[in-house]
Amino acid sequence: MDKAGNSKRGPAGPTLFRQIATRLAAFTLLFALLDVGIVVFTYSSQPESLAQELLTLEANKAERSTAPVPDLLAGPPGAEHWAARYVEPAAGGSAPPPSRVDAPSGVLMDWTRRERIPGGYRISGVRSVQQGGQQRWLYMQFEGDGIRPYVPVIANEIVQHVVLPLIPLSLLLLLFNVFAVRRVLGPLQRAEAEVDALDPDNVLLRLSEAPEPREVNTLVRAVNRALTRLDKTMAILRGFTANAAHELRTPLSIMQLSLDKLPPGPLRDDLQADTQHMARLVGQMLDLAQADALAVEPDVLVDLADIGRDIVGAMAPKAFAAQRELRFEAVGDTRALGHAEAIYRIYRNLIDNALAHAPGATPIEVTAGPGPQLSVRDHGPGIADEDLPHIFERFWRKDRRKSDGAGLGLGIVQRLAEAHGGAITARNAPGGGALFEVTFAPPEPGR
Amino acid sequence: MRLLLVEDNARLASLIREGLDRQGFAVDWCETVSGAEHALAITMYDLLLLDLGLPDGEGLDLVRGLRRRQDTMPILVLTARGGLDDRVVGLDAGADDYLVKPFQIPELAARCRALLRRPGASLGTELSAGNVTLHSAERSVKVSGEPVVATPREVDLLECLLRRAGHVVAKLAIEGALYSMDAEVTPNALEACVSRLRKRLATAGADVQITTVHGVGYALFAPIAAHG
Incomplete structure (x- = not known):
């Protein structure tokens, strides 16, 4: 997590x-x-319709304005000459009449004219405007040059x-x-x-497939297929290590027993030591492969004290042969959720480690509890600060030449603790010696 | 002492036979489950040494079959399987002990002897370790052949430890064997008894050692040589 x-x-x-x-x-x-x-583009190729729009725009402005005299209006920008006034449709209306009065008498109509003059163009025309609910006719004329006067028209069109x-x-x-x-x-x-929640320990977990959208669904299914392939590879890998170790054991037995038949001597002793080292390595590789594949049932309750007593009893003869003392103590409630055989191996590897690293005639103290935890403490030289980050690494040994182990024991312990959702810590105990502590998931309350 | 070895690897089988032969056991050998069944039907064996993966079946099926027929013959499983659950499965099936390959002959012989010493096993009226001998029917103890005087409770204690010599015997198990259910057992009654027995054996010149394993129990160890 x-x-x-x-x-x-x-x-x-x-x-x-x-x-x-x-x-x-x-x-x-x-x-x-x-x-x-x-x-x-459209308007620049049709100057007539531009002119038409321009006058309509000006007329709309006049319609909205309150100025009594349209002459006061600003007119289009860049106009060189601007004139505007209201005209009456009735005959005899105030002159000058629009230059084109082809319309039926009494009725004026909207018209526009564009003509070229020296230095530009002139546009003139009439628009009907509504002012105060009354229809009036506005005559406008202006002269200009270039595109500038049309800018408001084009802007209006764009809007x-x-x-x-x-x-x-x-x-x-x-x-x-x-x-x-x-x-x-x-x-x-x-x-x-x-x-994110995918856990290498829980290899059977898959993403849930939502039926839609289909694109996400296909992605999720592709990921699930990839996970399945990954599982298979992992299974093959684990199976390989386990099978290899397993297959090596019978020939190793034959080697070991055959060596016993050789005449005693330094060569036989060396070969025996070598085969023992190899046997140990094979055993640890198998343990590690199994630790990697271990799935801990979440509801099996074990007593750390019972397991501790078992293993200390089982290892006491070995400790005795090495003239060492093993002590066991149980403190308080020592129940935990876990896999008994795996916890047995956690104890065993930690005790093996203590037997290997602490000098003779010092006791090794194995403790279960209080609560779901166990510890193994020796009275040896402890762990050097620079070694602390490495001791759980696989195949790490402080001194390769001196050690007879493979450097897998503590890695197995760590892996087994993790498979329990637990953790292992290593530190130097107050008063000297290395102290390894493993914590497990506590039993659910009320059990 | 007649042992039946069921092992499908011929070279390993012959090495085991040779080794156990030197330790004073007579070993018959067969390669298959059916061969083992045949041999068991016609001969009385004191102990069965059984490999698990056999050409014609699972060794554990043989164990289950024997136990179903109420056969209490001690069975020691020899296997290359040292898996997390294998040992438990093997013992649950009815095997008495479980030894993972590779092993050495002294270890195998010691385990065989321990199994043959068990109560109910066909042998074991005379228990010994080092120079100490206990006759379980006569309730007599001898060190180097010389009788040693001990209280019945001390003899019981020594028998408990001798039956599991080289192994730790849990304090509770010893108390259960030494004191009747309703007897008041003071916390250090057993400790005092152990201490008296130690003194008696030491005075008589015994070469075995009774060790306290704090928090677990007691163990009797013979001089180192027997425990490779």
Whole structure:
């Protein structure tokens, strides 16, 4: 549990939501620019319709303004000459009449004319405007040059045809995307949590498959298939170590027993020591392969004191032969959840380790409890500070030439403790000597 | 002492036979479960040495079969399987002891002797370790052939330890054997008894040692040589 959580949740790259939002914004902008281009292109090739729009825009301005005299209006930007006034449709209305009065008498109609003059163009025309609920006719004329007077027209066109339709559309798209992304990411987040919870000890665990969306479903299924393949490889690997160790044992027995038949001498002693070392190594490799594959039933209650008494009893002859003393003590409630044989081996390897590292004539104290923990303490030189980080590493030995072990014993203990959801700590005891403590899961209350 | 060895590796079998022969055991050998069943049907053996993975079946099935027929013959399983659950499964099936390969002959012989010494086993009226001998029917103790005077309780204690010589006997087990259910056992009654027996044996010149394993029990060790 504690090994997860250190490397995850790093801000590695933008979220999918942000990516979609940025891309959508960029796409909208591109689309708007394209639209603007089309508008500008269309109007620049049709100056008449531009002129028409320009006058309509000015008339709308006049309609909204409260100025009594339209002459006071500013007119389009960049206009060199600007004139505007109301005209009456009735005959005899105040002159000058518009230059084109082809309309039926008494009725004026909207018209626009654009003509070239030296140094630019002149636009003139009439628009009907509503003022105070009354229809009036506005005659406008102006002279100008270049594109500048048309800028408000084009801006108006852009607002009308680009901004107004695109903004709601983009917002709608964004909302839809938020919804869609949430929907897609929901199962992904669940899968992420499950992947985080994957434990090499619990090899049978798989991600739960949500039926939709299909893309996430296929990903989850692909991950599950990969996990299955991984399991198979791990099983083969573990099986290989276990089988190899197992197959080595019979030939080793034959070797050991054959050596006994050789005439006594230094060569026989050396060979015997070598085969013993090899036998030990093979045993430890098998133990380690099994420790790696160990699944602890979560509801088996064992008594650490019973197991401790068993192993201390079983190892006392070996300790006696090495002229060492083993002591056992049980303190308080020593029940724990665990695998009895695995805990037996935890004790055994720790005691073996103490027998190997503490000098003769010092006692080794084995303790169960208080609570779901056990400890093995020796009165040897203790553990050097620089060795502490390494003692649980597989195949690590302080002095390769001197040691007859393979450097696997403590690694096995650590692995077995971890398989129990427990932990092992090593430190130097006050008063000298190494102290190894292993804690296990406590029994559930009320049992 | 007649032993039956069931082992499918011929070389290993011949080495084991040779080794045990030198230790004073007569060993018959067969390679298969069916061969073992046949041999057991026609001969009385004192002990069965059994390998587990055999060409025609599981050694443990043979153990279960014997136990189902109420056969109490001691069975020592010799196996290359040293798995976490293998030992428990083997003992649960009815085997009396479990020795993982590779092993050495003195260790195997010691285990065989321990099994043959057990109560109920066909042998064991005379128990000995080092120069100490106890006759279980006569309740007499001798050191180097000279009788030693001891209280009945001390003889009981010595018998307990001799039957499991080289192994630790739990304090509770000794108390159970020495004191009747309703007797008041003071915490250090056993300790005092052990201490008296130690003194008596030492005075008589015994070469065995009775060791206290704190928190567990007591063990009687013969001079080192017997325990490779």
